């Protein structure tokens with residue numbers, strides 16, 4: 145029993161190797177798996193080849209543009225000529241969080257060093273919640289970047305919203321947003337939060353989160369991988385250029 | 392009319408063709424009985440099962456028995472926004488001083504209405520919704536739905552695909568059990584152990600993504616098969632990886648079990664007697680922790696579970712420790728089952744017919760399926776219409792029936808036990824609300 149602590153110290157050391165090098169360098173293909181890569185149209189796009197069509201209407205009628213906020217990454221469009229992975233293993237184009245245009249200037253000055261984040265679930269399938277929680281496991285280790293979770297809106301700089309906004313959660317979402325101090329950031333994480341995702345025609349879906357409260361950053365995915373959520377947080381805090389490079 | 396006998400457990404009620412039916416499990420002969428619904432439901436349970444069909448936006452309040460009132464009794468609300476429970480759901484806690492007198496779960500904060508959303512869709516399209524009912528039980532949901540649809544169509548399915556599904560189910564079980572273990576360690580402030588458990592879980596998620604193309608196993612199933620098979624060389628590497636993870640987990644558990652602080656927090660905490668467990672229809676590891684011998688992999692085996700060895704893990708402690716130990720032992724037995732599944736998986740193109748779970752007496756194209764999800768018995772009953780589209784779907788999620796046992800286990804405990812009880816039951820609001 146006495147040699148136990150040794151094992152744990154050793155494990156603790158190994159932990160350093162586990163942690164992703166992102167954002168210092170691009171994430172690996174383990175960290176952003178193929179299933180989290182956005183569909184890209186190719187010259188060979190032909191919907192008549194794939195029988196089923198896009199289940200969320202994320203692809204425009206010409207078949208050339210994909211609305212990532214709607215995409216649930218089901219990859220049914222692969223049979224119609226959309227590609228996901230160029231096979232190079234590079235994840236340079238994989239990061240896809242976006243600013244909505246209302247993002248405050250000077251975010252880096254205000255939030256650049258420390259960011260307190262709260263998560264609120266407004267009707268998810270739980271996978272998005274789990275990916276957000278995973279950010280504190282040793283593979284992603286949020287705290288090394290000065291980012292910490294908080295459970296009170298009063299202490300939160302940023303609010304991560306996951307799930308398809310449910311009628312029962314509209315007031316709770318607004319109240320949570322109201323009780324955050326200014327200045328504040330909001331991230332819509334996952335297709336459900338951004339557009340309703342697969343549930344956009346379901347009875348339990350009210351509206352995109354962005355219609356209920358102001359949203360600064362969207363993180364597409366179903367669910368987005370932890371690194372992609374991390375990218376959204378860094379972007380919100382003004383620590384990334386939109387190209388994905390560390391500022 | 393008649394009340395349920397001793398050995399009969401009411402598992403679900405649902406509508407088909409405008410009539411109400413009850414799905415009853417005979418725990419002695421391991422049979423599922425579907426009967427029209429003239430029987431008297433126990434009040435709480437009946438309300439629970441009927442109320443689960445409520446529309447999105449209307450709450451489902453699981454008030455078990457009479458209200459607790461009196462001088463010094465406080466009712467305080469918990470949720471739907473809280474960090475202790477990282478999901479949208481709420482409780483009313485009736486307390487007297489430190490004591491918890493009663494817990495009333497309040498559900499449907501995240502009801503999306505899956506059962507109605509799939510109506511009129513092709514079963515393939517419906518799968519996209521079904522697998523997103525509960526992201527952490529996605530493989531169980533999609534396998535259950537696909538198998539029910541296949542049965543109702545009388546489809547033959549390649550044995551290899553059925554075995555591949557079982558591999559996914561076991562990986563899902565492992566990552567959920569690791570999650571529960573990690574959360575319990577967090578609740579007991581055993582941070583190193585919690586971190587290690589979550590790291591092991593991350594490794595399982597990465598295995599999922601490498602071999603099945605998705606960290607939470609979305610999109611692995613299609614009607615009549617799987618979307619991606621496991622080539623021979625992958626089976627070998629997967630076996631090795633799983634064995635390593637299993638071994639590291641058992642080291643972790645040993646370390647954990649040598650910690651007095653941890654044991655003290657779990658032992659004797661939130662007891663659920665065997666009688667209550669049976670009476671309230673408890674399922675999964677939560678029931679097995681109270682000595683109930685029930686696991687769908689053994690009681691209603693889909694192929695390949697008749698063919699491989701799965702140990703029925705039970706404990707008699709009836710407490711949080713017992714529920715935790717069931718999950719711990721199931722990680723090990725799943726690891727063993729995975730080795731056998733991956734080793735003996737047929738590749739000779741054999742096909743096997745439906746599981747004979749059709750219930751044509753209810754109407755044409757009607758069938759049901761039961762799958763042991765990480766938190767217990769998941770039931771789905773599906774009816775296809777004449778055009779092969781989904782005519783009706785009934786889902787009985789495992790978490791839904793485990794709320795009342797969870798609430799019962801907390802009666803008379805102290806408030807600080809809440810987190811331990813909650814995590815040990817492996818409850819998910821996404822699952823119960825769907």
Ligand code: SF4
Pocket residue numbers: 183197198199200201202203210214215216217218219220221222226
């Ligand atoms: S991956 Fe699925 S949801 Fe996304 S564009 Fe392709 S078909 Fe549509």
Ligand code: SF4
Pocket residue numbers: 267268269270271272306307308333334335336337341342365366367368523526
């Ligand atoms: S975006 Fe996808 S993973 Fe996230 S909550 Fe919605 S269905 Fe689940």
